Amino acid sequence: MNRKATALDVAKLAGVSRSAVSLVLNGRGDGNVALESQQRIREAAAALNYTPNAIALSLRNQRSRVIGIVSDEVVTSPFDGNIIAGADAVARSQGFVTVVMDTESDEARDEGAVATLLDRQVDGLMYVTVGLRPLHVPLNMLQVPSILANCFDDRPGAGVPAVIPDEVRGGREAAEHVMSLGHRDIAFLAGDSLTPAAPRRIEGYREAFGAADMPVNGDRVLQVGWDIDAGFHGAIKLLDGVEPAARPTAILCANDRLAIGVVLACYRLGLSVPHDVSVMGYDDEFRIAKNMVPALSTMALPLREMGAAAMTALLADVGSAPNGKHDGGGPAAAAGSGTGAGTDAVHHAVTMVPCRLVVRDSTGPVPAGR
Known part of the structure; x- marks a missing residue:
């Protein structure tokens, strides 16, 4: 029967000591083993399909990996x-x-x-x-x-320490995107303030208006919730019965589910997306944002x-x-x-x-x- 190769087998094939094999394959070869020998050891290990024993390595290093x-x-x-x-x-x-x-x-x-x-x-x-x-x-x-x-x-x-998404920058870039398309009357539908994401995304929206030297209309910022029905009712509040010249031309949403609700409300009111109203999501939720009709523009969370x-x-x-x-x-x-x-x-x-x-x-x- 074929047995599993050992570090000694690698050492013999490479023409080096067993300790040299251990140093190289455990990442401590530089400064301890000549570069030419390191290369021979790696080639010998590959030829023999040798990998260090993880349990033995953990015991020696006092680490479990x-x-x-x-x-x-x-x-x-x-x-x-x-x-x-x-x-x-x-x-x-x-x-x-x-x-x-x-x-x-x-x-x-x-x-x-x-x-x-x-x-x-x-x-x-x-x-x-x-x-x-x-x-x-x-x-x-x-x-x-x-x-x-x-x-x-x-x-x-x-x-x-923590690694988190830059939500303020995300809210700002979402607003800047629709501003680049000529929009100035831009609403923002956000979730509640129980999570820090909503106020940070709103902060980014406000930053974009400030950078463009434009005032923020407080009536255009609504904290309605996070789900599809909240987006639907929030959009109805912004759009239903409002003359075309007085309704927002773009609605930014704090997540993609809100954006779905906004699109459904637009359809209910006979408005075309994006011809009459542009809609922007947030998250790039898998199997939702890309497959929506129309497909959602959004800010993708860097998961x-x-x-x-x-x-x-x-x-x-x-x-x-x-x-x-x-x-x-x-x-x-x-x-x-x-x-x-x-x-x-x-x-x-x-x-x-x-x-x-x-x-x-x-x-x-x-x-x-x-």
């Missing part, structure tokens, strides 16, 4: 699984595996989920949420390097990008923590691409990832005469 991920409902809901997918791709590329536990939005289970993962000797922890929100971080997360994705630590002066950025920063911190021990802080500045987080005062270690403008069929030039 496992990252625990706690989710509020990312696993059990149809939304935002791409955050975990982006994180997992980075972890696998660096020889780590991920283990995910979902609390189904029961905060009482947070500490227990973290404890379960710590019992499995994870090297680091990530907490992921479906929507942007403050998180009461379980204190036992501080035992190992930790990071937050799509949420931020709600404790004053807290040290767990995979957030997961990848968070995992990259976390693994950097794991690599710098001696023997997996931790001082109670988190990854340094979480890749350092941002220090602010919109309308709320959030700990300085926050990375904000830009959303992406996706232009489709629901936005068009301002109607003639407007």
Whole structure:
């Protein structure tokens, strides 16, 4: 029977010592093993289909090479699984595996989920949420390097860093898009203020008006909710019985479901999208925004990008923590691409990832005469 190749087999084929094989394949060859020998070792390992024993490596390094991920409902809901997918791709590329536990939005289970993962000797922890929100971080997360994705630590002066979408910039770029098409009378339908996303997207909308030296009409900003029916009734309020010259020519929405409701209201009122009213969504929700009729212009949330950025920063911190021990802080500045987080005062270690403008069929030039 063919047996699995060993490090000694690789050493013999490459003509080097077994310790040289270990140094090279464990990423410590530079400065310890000649470059020519490193190349021979890699070629020999590939020829023999040799990979280091993960359990033995973990025992030697006192690391499990496992990252625990706690989710509020990312696993059990149809939304935002791409955050975990982006994180997992980075972890696998660096020889780590991920283990995910979902609390189904029961905060009482947070500490227990973290404890379960710590019992499995994870090297680091990530907490992921479906929507942007403050998180009461379980204190036992501080035992190992930790990071937050799509949420931020709600404790004053807290040290767990976060990777979140740049919602203010997203709201601003959505408004700038329809302004570039000639629109000036632009309404904004937002969700409630229970989540930080809505006020930040409104803030971006206001910033765009300020940059264009245009006043914001407060009557054009309505916080109606997050679902299709809220978008429908909000659009009816803005459009029904209003003379063409007095109705908004574009309606921005804080998510794609609101935008669907707006489009349905326009159809109910005999208005064409985008000929009479341009409609803009937010999120680029899978199987919804692209498949709408008309296909929705929207701001795409950077879900995979957030997961990848968070995992990259976390693994950097794991690599710098001696023997997996931790001082109670988190990854340094979480890749350092941002220090602010919109309308709320959030700990300085926050990375904000830009959303992406996706232009489709629901936005068009301002109607003639407007």
